[in-house]
């Protein structure tokens with residue numbers, strides 16, 4: 001059994017790095033706050049006797065030796081970056097619980113057969129730089145390192161510059177760390193476990209993701225003197241697109257969602273008809289066929305709206321991540337551990353993307369979910385209970401032990 | 407007759423102050439660029455023998471003596487600030503044509519019976535600070551000076567601070583300058599004169615304006631893991647409001663317009679459902695009854711949308727400007743001057759607000775319009791021809807002479 005209070009204290013105390021007045025955390029990837037938590041994490045790992053290495057995208061690896069060093073380690077961990085309106089648990093729980101697992105093994109003097117390796121992946125959230133789960137995506141070769149290093153945030157700062165500015169461009173080659181298998185603990189970020197009174201979600205699938213960058217070019221014009229029928233209004237166009245995304249996802253649901261998360265008017269003014277808007281779309285389904293339909297119906301909607309409103313709409317698919325089918329054997333290991341520990345559990349599909357989804361394309365991978373309050377995430381009010389966090393960490397501990405061997 | 411080339415050269419050369427690569431002007435009120443054009447304008451007025459004074463809101467007055475100094479002057483002028491996507495003519499033509507009128511009188515050695523006074527009103531555009539036509543509104547007592555000085559821009563800078571930062575908080579009391587009458591020349595900012603092949607618009611009415619500040623409070627939530635029916639999406643709500651504003655204005659038209667010009671998501675992220683949005687609405691009609699209907703139908707739409715989407719929408723009417731009925735005698739003077747000079751002309755209603763609309767509540771006032779290309783304004787492509795600008799300046803000259811007496 002892990003030490004529930006120690007895990008909880010670690011979660012609460014590290015929430016200071018980027019802590020917000022509303023009790024959330026704003027720790028955008030590769031920011032000053034991210035450096036603070038990374039420095040803390042590195043030191044905590046070293047104090048736990050782990051050997052820390054950092055790759056050239058800032059992904060962090062902390063190795064605990066096993067009896068058989070000829071075999072690659074079992075990986076466990078998640079990410080420490082957050083959304084602008086982030087909480088204390090998304091990613092953080094999985095990383096700090098991994099540290100708690102090591103501390104527990106250390107205290108109990110347990111040596112595993114295979115080595116263990118905790119990870120903190122760079123830019124899981126995808127809020128500052130697109131795509132999400134960037135570090136793990138490059139790790140498995142979905143993107144080249146050069147491509148990722150050149151991605152820019154809204155202020156024009158590249159990943160390379162951001163890494164250098166906080167001193168986290170390491171010298172380990174990206175993808176060089178081998179793993180025998182990988183387990184990620186995470187809060188559910190949805191309402192199902194809580195509603196059904198289950199403590200553990202045994203994650204067997206993950207939704208696929210479509211991300212688009214959009215730009216509407218209408219025509220700036222005087223709000224008072226331009227008759228309604230002569231307008232080429234970029235915001236009215238966006239409004240139709242937003243409602244179309246909502247309608248399409250609802251109609252193709254329940255196994256589909258669609259969101260416009262960002263929309264920026266180029267030169268906003270109260271008495272100017274908006275002429276140019278940049279926006280983003282996020283659409284998801286666990287079913288690749290539905291993903292295709294989401295894409296087709298979105299494009300058809302835009303093709304109808306744009307000419308009718310005499311505006312141009314550019315729509316670029318900047319990321320497509322296929323649905324995830326986690327490794328059946330590892331999913332079984334998670335389920336066995338949950339059952340052995342007596343936790344109410346159920347199979348579940350992840351609505352969110354996770355580094356585990358990327359790793360699963362190359363390494364046998366599975367995930368453990370614990371409930372979060374009202375299913376709320378990407379919100380400063382995100383919450384989870386100490387017993388649920390401890391339960392998740394215990395399932396992580398026992399799954400890892402079953403895979404690494406004692 | 408005024409000097410057409412001199413007027414044109416003045417328009418083109420002063421467009422350097424805040425000139426944009428697309429050939430427009432970005433000269434937000436009380437910015438560094440506004441200071442540059444103000445400094446130039448002050449010097450040009452002094453060189454033309456005028457006595458320049460500045461009131462405590464930065465409104466500029468340049469007096470030319472008349473034979474009878476016991477009577478208040480005839481005012482003429484407009485504004486020199488622009489929109490973020492502004493052109494070279496909106497406001498600027500009226501101010502520089504007023505200077506051209508004085509230069510023409512000087513060259514011809516003409517002394518008028520009444521004095522003349524050119525004006526440059528502060529913050530006509532209302533883009534940086536609300537409301538529009540701020541300087542002239544305070545001048546006629548629609549707002550107190552203290553109120554106006556405390557208004558803040560998006561960066562939190564107050565009018566008082568902005569005035570001090572460019573050294574244009576003058577010591578003349580606001581409203582102290584008396585006028586016998588006031589004439590403002592302006593581009594039409596609409597498509598009517600051009601379409602009908604008329605050179606001069608004799609402006610007899612101006613639309614009333616409703617300005618609202620809005621705020622939507624929904625709930626930030628994960629774009630991937632939040633089912634469609636559990637969302638409280640601030641951007642989807644805004645989208646319905648934008649389309650409602652468009653529909654209401656269209657249905658109450660043709661004598662009505664409605665625009666959402668600004669919309670800012672509080673903490674935008676691709677994979678977060680927007681939780682908070684600030685926005686503005688601009689609705690207008692030349693008919694006060696229709697203005698009431700616009701307001702009622704907008705409020706009814708919001709009252710239906712907000713609870714259905716489980717969000718809160720705060721809607722504040724921050725400005726209501728009643729429709730303008732310009733002074734019949736002065737409107738007649740403009741018409742006579744246009745006819746005398748042989749320009750094709752027609753009566754017209756102003757779609758835009760103007761300082762003249764404010765002044766008209768206290769001083770007999772009228773306006774002269776000239777065509778602008780395709781009716782485009784508040785856009786860097788705003789354009790007007792040299793002959794049309796000269797025609798407007800000539801009508802201004804002759805109207806002013808008829809009012810001031812030679």
Ligand SMILES: NC(=O)NCCC(=O)O
Pocket residue numbers: 090124125126132133189351352353354628630677
């Ligand atoms: N787990 C999580 O919130 N990941 C962020 C990436 C995404 O799913 O949008």
Ligand SMILES: NC(=O)NCCC(=O)O
Pocket residue numbers: 222224271496530531532538539595757758759760
């Ligand atoms: N003339 C003009 O563009 N005024 C700006 C104020 C407004 O009408 O919105």
